[in-house]
Amino acid sequence: MRRLDERHLEFPVAGVRMLVRLLKRENIEVGRKHVGTLVKRMGIEALYCKPNTSRRHAKHKICAVSIAGHDDQSGKPGLGSGYELHPDGARLRVSDRGGRLG
Numbered sequence: 552m553r554r555l556d557e558r559h560l561e562f563p564v565a566g567v568r569m570l571v572r573l574l575k576r577e578n579i580e581v582g583r584k585h586v587g588t589l590v591k592r593m594g595i596e597a598l599y600c601k602p603n604t605s606r607r608h609a610k611h612k613i614c615a616v617s618i619a620g621h622d623d624q625s626g627k628p629g630l631g632s633g634y635e636l637h638p639d640g641a642r643l644r645v646s647d648r649g650g651r652l653g
Contacts, residue, residue, distance in 0.1 A: 552589055554579060559595050566597045 558573045559565065565573065567587045574581055590596070607613075 552593060555586065555589055556593065556595070559590075563598045 554574060554577065555570060558570055562569065562573065567583055567590055570590070571581060571583050571586050574586070
């Protein structure tokens with residue numbers, strides 16, 4: 552398990568099959584299923600783009616937020632001046648008087 556952890560730190564993109572090949576180069580005879588079990592037990596996984604990560608989820612809303620100046624955006628939809636948008640979709644009023652949140 553120590554050697555497996557060392558190889559994972561050296562090659563973070565290596566999956567189970569690549570880790571098996573790396574260990575076999577060091578004359579450590581292990582099987583793919585055994586390495587897979589150890590990887591799960593240790594809680595490590597390969598770092599690479601997982602499938603479908605850039606697809607939009609049907610439950611997620613798309614909000615139009617203007618990032619230009621606030622003065623010329625008064626008639627356009629989006630967040631008004633003095634509001635913050637939070638991940639749950641709630642709009643909270645923010646007061647900029649005296650640096651206190653309202």
